[in-house]
Amino acid sequence: MTNENKDDEFESTDAAFEDTAGDDQKPASVQFTESRDEEMERLRQTAESADKRVLMAQAEAENFRKRMRRDFEDQLKFAAVPLVNDILQVRDNLYRAMESAGDDPAVAGLKDGVAIVAKQLDDTMAKYSIREIPALGELFDPNFHEAISQMPSPDHAEGMIAHVAATGFQMHDRVIRPSQVIVSTGPAS
Known part of the structure; x- marks a missing residue:
């Protein structure tokens, strides 16, 4: 490189430095502190x-573990439903x-003799949290009862269960067979 080229190079560098310094009126130490902050x-x-x-992620993993544990416990709790049916x-x-x-x-x-066997069977089912769903004379509830018909009844108000065709059962708190019932439409007109 010749001396003229070196001088031109220094001048262009100086000009660039002056342009940069003109844009930011802050000293370099303040800029460095701000950029570090x-x-x-x-x-x-x-x-x-x-x-x-x-x-x-930890909370999601814990919720997943709890959900899996609850599902597993439910599977164990209700594994006997087909046998019970x-x-x-x-x-x-x-x-x-x-x-x-x-x-x-x-x-x-x-x-x-048959009554004794039926009573023994009912007692055994109760031991495993299998119980009848109350129906006769109760207010119809589609969560526990399946209406197979309606009929007028002088003894039951409208919406009350007048007859039970098949007894319903629940295991723990889950309905395994709804009661099949006939619902009253009230007294005949």
């Missing part, structure tokens, strides 16, 4: 944001047998 603030915000994301059909048949026997003295002993 801005950088620290940006890093602090980034760290806070990362902390929030970590906390949210089959046993309920046997129970229904025992009660039908007692109804069909009537008051005939010839089958009174057999009827008493």
Whole structure:
């Protein structure tokens, strides 16, 4: 490089420096402090944001664990529902047998024996939190009852259950079979 080129280079650098200095009227030490403070603030915000994301991920993972545990417990609690539904059909048949026997003295002993077995079955189901859903004379509730018909009834107000066709059951707090009922439309007009 020649001396002229070097002088031109220094002049252009000096001019660039003067232009930059003219834009910001602050000394270099103040600019450095502000940029460092801005950088620290940006890093602090980034760290806070990362902390929030970590906390949210931890909370989400904990909620997932709780949900999985609750689902698993529910599966265990209600695993016997298919078996219970089959046993309920046997129970229904025992009660039908007692109804069909009537008051005939010839089958009174057999009827008493069937009643004892039905009572034992009901007690066993109660031990496992399986209980009847109250229906006759109750207000119709679609969460527990299935209306199969309606009929006028002088003994029951409108919306009350006048007859139970099939007894409903719930296990713990879950309906496993709704009561099949006939709902009263009130007294005949």
